[in-house]
Amino acid sequence: MPLDLEPLGPNRYVLRRQGPMRVDAVVYLNAALRQSFREETALQQLADAASLPGVVSRVVGMPDIHQGFGLPIGGVVATDADTGVVSAGAVGYDINCGVRLIRTNLARLEMNRERLQRIMRAVEDRIPAGVGKQSRHKELLPRLSEVLTGGAAYLVEEGYGVPEDVEATEEYGRVEGADLAAVSQEAVERAGQLATIGGGNHFVEIGYVEEVFDRSLAGAFGLEEGQVTVLVHSGSRGFGHQVCSDYAASMAGAAARYGIDLPSKGLAAAPIDSPIGQRYLGAMHCAINFAFANRQLMTHDIRRAFEEAMGSSWEALGMAVVYDVAHNIAKFERHFGRRVLVHRKGATRALPPGHPVNPRRYLHTGHPVLIPGSMGTASYVAVGQPGIEETFTSANHGAGRVLSRAAARRQVSREAFHESLGDVLTNVANYRAIVDEAPQAYKDIDAVVETLAEIGLTRKVARLRPLAVIKGEGD
DNA sequence: ATGTTC
Numbered sequence: 001m002p003l004d005l006e007p008l009g010p011n012r013y014v015l016r017r018q019g020p021m022r023v024d025a026v027v028y029l030n031a032a033l034r035q036s037f038r039e040e041t042a043l044q045q046l047a048d049a050a051s052l053p054g055v056v057s058r059v060v061g062m063p064d065i066h067q068g069f070g071l072p073i074g075g076v077v078a079t080d081a082d083t084g085v086v087s088a089g090a091v092g093y094d095i096n097c098g099v100r101l102i103r104t105n106l107a108r109l110e111m112n113r114e115r116l117q118r119i120m121r122a123v124e125d126r127i128p129a130g131v132g133k134q135s136r137h138k139e140l141l142p143r144l145s146e147v148l149t150g151g152a153a154y155l156v157e158e159g160y161g162v163p164e165d166v167e168a169t170e171e172y173g174r175v176e177g178a179d180l181a182a183v184s185q186e187a188v189e190r191a192g193q194l195a196t197i198g199g200g201n202h203f204v205e206i207g208y209v210e211e212v213f214d215r216s217l218a219g220a221f222g223l224e225e226g227q228v229t230v231l232v233h234s235g236s237r238g239f240g241h242q243v244c245s246d247y248a249a250s251m252a253g254a255a256a257r258y259g260i261d262l263p264s265k266g267l268a269a270a271p272i273d274s275p276i277g278q279r280y281l282g283a284m285h286c287a288i289n290f291a292f293a294n295r296q297l298m299t300h301d302i303r304r305a306f307e308e309a310m311g312s313s314w315e316a317l318g319m320a321v322v323y324d325v326a327h328n329i330a331k332f333e334r335h336f337g338r339r340v341l342v343h344r345k346g347a348t349r350a351l352p353p354g355h356p357v358n359p360r361r362y363l364h365t366g367h368p369v370l371i372p373g374s375m376g377t378a379s380y381v382a383v384g385q386p387g388i389e390e391t392f393t394s395a396n397h398g399a400g401r402v403l404s405r406a407a408a409r410r411q412v413s414r415e416a417f418h419e420s421l422g423d424v425l426t427n428v429a430n431y432r433a434i435v436d437e438a439p440q441a442y443k444d445i446d447a448v449v450e451t452l453a454e455i456g457l458t459r460k461v462a463r464l465r466p467l468a469v470i471k472g473e474g475d
Numbered sequence: 476a477t478g479t480t481c
Contacts, residue, residue, distance in 0.1 A: 092476070093477065131476095200476055200477080202476080236476095237477085240476085240477095474477090
């Protein structure tokens, strides 16, 4: 079927319900993004998601939308909590992939090259980066069941952080409903990657607040111009990947038994109230807690690294967690007067000011929304605004790819890669190992963030500029 | 995203 986007007011386009679609798909693009939009496959995937049983209201495509497994990255699909389905593919392989922002009281002007390199080395000494890397926190592996049920909150109790860390984490760093019996032995074996960055677009980045757009909100988040920040982007590593693999396969095998006509294999789904649906949710909740724990442990290690490199305590360096958001997750929420399961893949929850589910400290502002750009480009802190209910209170999660990894390797030369990084330091010496993450492979982060801000769904709070980025090699 | 082809 032809997938024509029809304008629906400023920065909004609609793919009208047609064929097997049960609801419309709404996609958010500003003029610049619409002009270069070539995401036919992603649109087909949105149409497929709009065909799932029990889908509610509309499916949503964020400005950073691009092709994913089943549901596109930058996709939001909500299903009725009582009569709908849950889809492992719609959450994706990296369950609770997310971003954590740590502030410091260091000034950018203090951060010369030598100091940055010292910090980078100290971080690298503590946090393994790259595909398949194993944990250096072996002491926690015998306590995996506590990590899977207790998440970041358990680690704080064990001394790997302070209570303020989880007060500034989505879900306070721990979700209920983790079912260890629903996790395969293969997944358990891959849990040895706890406290590692991973590969691909994951990173630990040292940067600074380049510009504040809203002084009042920035103040509430503890941010000011010129301040050094640390951004952590990682998820549930091989553990969550295995949970997704296990349940995407079992949901695909069981769909016929449940009378579900699957729009695509990647969107394999099971009724929420079915045994497989319930077991997936139990395993997904384990992976959510694993990822919160992962980012908490990296916060602990980053604080130690700064202490070593800077010669003072992390408390004296003011290294508080600003916030920690998930952007690959499914959650039960209330929208449009009903209880729904919101699947967000490459989409960040963005609760508006006053929304009762905000963490207490951000109740009156709305919680920070953390939107990392690609390596070498800016990242943003934003906040949801009241109109954002139309996206099930969701905002974009990053810049979004424009080039596949293979295309980036073909098209981006060594010179172009180094040129695009400018003065940003990186730990990866061999550009071939990281060129698929080149800024040229991503959309323009400014345009992506502007798309929702221009129509008042979000408000920009601050823009961060990278100084040094630590990434893992993909292979 | 990912012990990236069981």
